[in-house]
Protein backbone atom coordinates (compact mmCIF):
# COMPACT_ATOMS: atom_id res chain seq x y z
CA UNK A 82 0.00 0.00 0.00
CA UNK A 83 1.31 3.42 -0.95
CA UNK A 84 1.78 6.08 1.66
CA UNK A 85 -0.92 8.20 0.04
CA UNK A 86 -3.44 5.40 0.22
CA UNK A 87 -2.46 4.65 3.76
CA UNK A 88 -2.86 8.27 4.67
CA UNK A 89 -6.29 8.43 3.05
CA UNK A 90 -7.42 5.33 4.82
CA UNK A 91 -6.23 6.69 8.14
CA UNK A 92 -7.90 9.96 7.50
CA UNK A 93 -11.19 8.24 6.69
CA UNK A 94 -10.94 6.20 9.84
CA UNK A 95 -10.27 9.21 11.88
CA UNK A 96 -13.25 11.05 10.35
CA UNK A 97 -15.49 8.12 11.22
CA UNK A 98 -14.24 8.24 14.77
CA UNK A 99 -15.03 11.91 14.95
CA UNK A 100 -18.50 11.31 13.57
CA UNK A 101 -19.03 8.52 16.05
CA UNK A 102 -17.79 10.66 18.89
CA UNK A 103 -20.01 13.59 17.90
CA UNK A 104 -22.86 11.17 17.40
CA UNK A 105 -22.34 9.75 20.86
CA UNK A 106 -22.16 13.20 22.35
CA UNK A 107 -25.42 14.08 20.56
CA UNK A 108 -26.99 10.91 21.87
CA UNK A 109 -25.97 11.83 25.43
CA UNK A 110 -27.47 15.27 24.87
CA UNK A 111 -30.61 13.66 23.48
CA UNK A 112 -30.99 11.53 26.58
CA UNK A 113 -30.35 14.54 28.83
CA UNK A 114 -32.78 16.75 26.92
CA UNK A 115 -35.37 14.01 26.64
CA UNK A 116 -35.21 13.48 30.39
CA UNK A 117 -35.53 17.20 30.98
CA UNK A 118 -38.41 17.47 28.52
CA UNK A 119 -40.12 14.52 30.16
CA UNK A 120 -39.75 16.05 33.63
CA UNK A 121 -41.03 19.38 32.34
CA UNK A 122 -44.06 17.70 30.75
CA UNK A 123 -44.74 15.67 33.89
CA UNK A 124 -44.63 18.78 36.09
CA UNK A 125 -46.76 20.68 33.57
CA UNK A 126 -49.32 17.88 33.45
CA UNK A 127 -49.48 17.73 37.27
CA UNK A 128 -50.01 21.48 37.53
CA UNK A 129 -52.66 21.40 34.79
CA UNK A 130 -54.46 18.51 36.49
CA UNK A 131 -54.33 20.31 39.84
CA UNK A 132 -55.75 23.47 38.33
CA UNK A 133 -58.46 21.55 36.48
CA UNK A 134 -59.69 19.90 39.69
CA UNK A 135 -59.36 23.04 41.83
CA UNK A 136 -63.01 24.15 41.44
CA UNK A 137 -64.20 20.73 42.65
CA UNK A 138 -61.88 20.86 45.67
CA UNK A 139 -63.08 24.35 46.58
CA UNK A 140 -66.70 23.27 46.13
CA UNK A 141 -66.13 20.25 48.38
CA UNK A 142 -64.50 22.48 51.00
CA UNK A 143 -67.36 24.99 50.94
CA UNK A 144 -70.15 22.44 50.94
CA UNK A 145 -70.99 21.04 54.28
CA UNK A 146 -73.08 17.95 54.57
CA UNK A 147 -74.03 17.41 58.19
CA UNK A 148 -75.49 14.08 59.23
CA UNK A 149 -77.40 14.31 62.51
CA UNK A 150 -79.42 12.02 64.69
CA UNK A 151 -83.06 11.99 63.53
CA UNK A 152 -84.98 14.89 65.06
CA UNK A 153 -88.79 14.75 65.18
CA UNK A 154 -90.27 17.83 63.50
CA UNK A 155 -94.02 17.21 63.36
CA UNK A 156 -96.70 14.71 62.39
CA UNK A 157 -97.44 15.06 58.70
CA UNK A 158 -101.21 15.30 59.30
CA UNK A 159 -100.64 18.59 61.17
CA UNK A 160 -99.20 20.16 57.99
CA UNK A 161 -101.77 19.88 55.19
CA UNK A 162 -100.77 20.31 51.55
CA UNK A 163 -100.12 23.94 50.65
CA UNK A 164 -99.03 24.92 54.15
CA UNK A 165 -95.85 25.31 56.16
CA UNK A 166 -94.67 24.67 59.71
CA UNK A 167 -92.06 26.57 61.72
CA UNK A 168 -89.49 24.68 63.80
CA UNK A 169 -85.82 25.00 64.79
CA UNK A 170 -82.95 22.78 63.66
CA UNK A 171 -80.23 21.78 64.49
CA UNK A 172 -80.22 24.19 67.47
CA UNK A 173 -82.95 26.39 68.96
CA UNK A 174 -81.29 29.38 67.31
CA UNK A 175 -81.57 27.90 63.81
CA UNK A 176 -85.12 28.72 62.78
CA UNK A 177 -86.50 26.58 60.00
CA UNK A 178 -89.52 26.09 57.77
CA UNK A 179 -91.12 22.83 56.67
CA UNK A 180 -93.18 23.13 53.50
CA UNK A 181 -95.78 20.62 52.34
CA UNK A 182 -96.40 21.60 48.73
CA UNK A 183 -99.71 21.28 46.85
CA UNK A 184 -98.06 18.42 44.93
CA UNK A 185 -97.44 16.59 48.21
CA UNK A 186 -93.67 17.15 48.41
CA UNK A 187 -91.95 17.82 51.73
CA UNK A 188 -89.22 20.47 51.73
CA UNK A 189 -87.38 22.03 54.67
CA UNK A 190 -84.90 24.88 54.96
CA UNK A 191 -83.40 27.09 57.61
CA UNK A 192 -85.34 30.25 57.02
CA UNK A 193 -83.01 33.09 57.95
CA UNK A 194 -82.67 35.03 54.71
CA UNK A 195 -79.15 34.78 53.30
CA UNK A 196 -79.21 38.53 52.62
CA UNK A 197 -79.65 40.14 56.04
CA UNK A 198 -81.17 37.36 58.16
CA UNK A 199 -84.88 38.34 58.07
CA UNK A 200 -87.27 35.39 58.37
CA UNK A 201 -88.40 33.83 55.08
CA UNK A 202 -92.06 32.74 54.66
CA UNK A 203 -93.92 30.34 52.39
CA UNK A 204 -96.14 32.09 49.84
CA UNK A 205 -98.66 29.43 48.93
CA UNK A 206 -100.27 31.36 46.02
CA UNK A 207 -97.01 31.71 44.11
CA UNK A 208 -95.39 28.59 45.60
CA UNK A 209 -92.23 30.53 46.54
CA UNK A 210 -90.28 31.38 49.67
CA UNK A 211 -90.42 35.13 50.28
CA UNK A 212 -88.32 37.42 52.44
CA UNK A 213 -90.45 40.54 52.95
CA UNK A 214 -87.56 42.75 54.14
CA UNK A 215 -86.20 43.50 50.66
CA UNK A 216 -88.38 41.24 48.52
CA UNK A 217 -85.97 38.35 48.31
CA UNK A 218 -87.35 35.19 46.67
CA UNK A 219 -86.18 31.59 46.98
CA UNK A 220 -87.26 28.46 45.15
CA UNK A 221 -89.36 26.01 47.19
CA UNK A 222 -87.90 23.23 45.05
CA UNK A 223 -84.23 23.76 45.96
CA UNK A 224 -83.88 26.82 48.24
CA UNK A 225 -81.88 28.79 45.65
CA UNK A 226 -82.42 32.56 45.40
CA UNK A 227 -84.55 33.46 42.38
CA UNK A 228 -85.05 37.22 42.75
CA UNK A 229 -84.06 40.18 44.92
CA UNK A 230 -80.84 40.75 46.88
CA UNK A 231 -80.07 37.23 48.25
CA UNK A 232 -77.17 35.53 46.48
CA UNK A 233 -76.87 32.28 48.44
CA UNK A 234 -79.30 29.42 48.86
CA UNK A 235 -81.08 28.62 52.12
CA UNK A 236 -79.52 25.73 54.07
CA UNK A 237 -81.34 22.55 53.13
CA UNK A 238 -82.67 20.31 55.87
CA UNK A 239 -82.85 16.66 54.85
CA UNK A 240 -86.07 14.98 55.94
CA UNK A 241 -87.49 11.50 56.25
CA UNK A 242 -91.06 10.42 56.94
CA UNK A 243 -91.42 7.50 59.36
CA UNK A 244 -94.88 6.29 60.36
CA UNK A 245 -96.50 9.58 59.37
CA UNK A 246 -93.97 11.69 61.29
CA UNK A 247 -91.48 14.03 59.58
CA UNK A 248 -87.91 13.87 60.91
CA UNK A 249 -84.91 16.06 60.18
CA UNK A 250 -81.90 13.82 59.53
CA UNK A 251 -79.20 16.23 58.42
CA UNK A 252 -78.42 19.50 56.77
CA UNK A 253 -76.62 20.78 53.70
CA UNK A 254 -75.36 24.32 54.08
CA UNK A 255 -74.37 24.71 50.41
CA UNK A 256 -76.00 22.50 47.88
CA UNK A 257 -76.31 22.24 44.11
Ligand code: FES
Nearest residue numbers: 194196197212217
Ligand atom coordinates in the same frame (compact mmCIF):
# COMPACT_ATOMS: atom_id res chain seq x y z
S1 FES B 1 -83.01 40.33 54.36
FE1 FES B 1 -84.01 39.09 52.93
S2 FES B 1 -83.96 40.21 51.14
FE2 FES B 1 -82.89 41.42 52.53
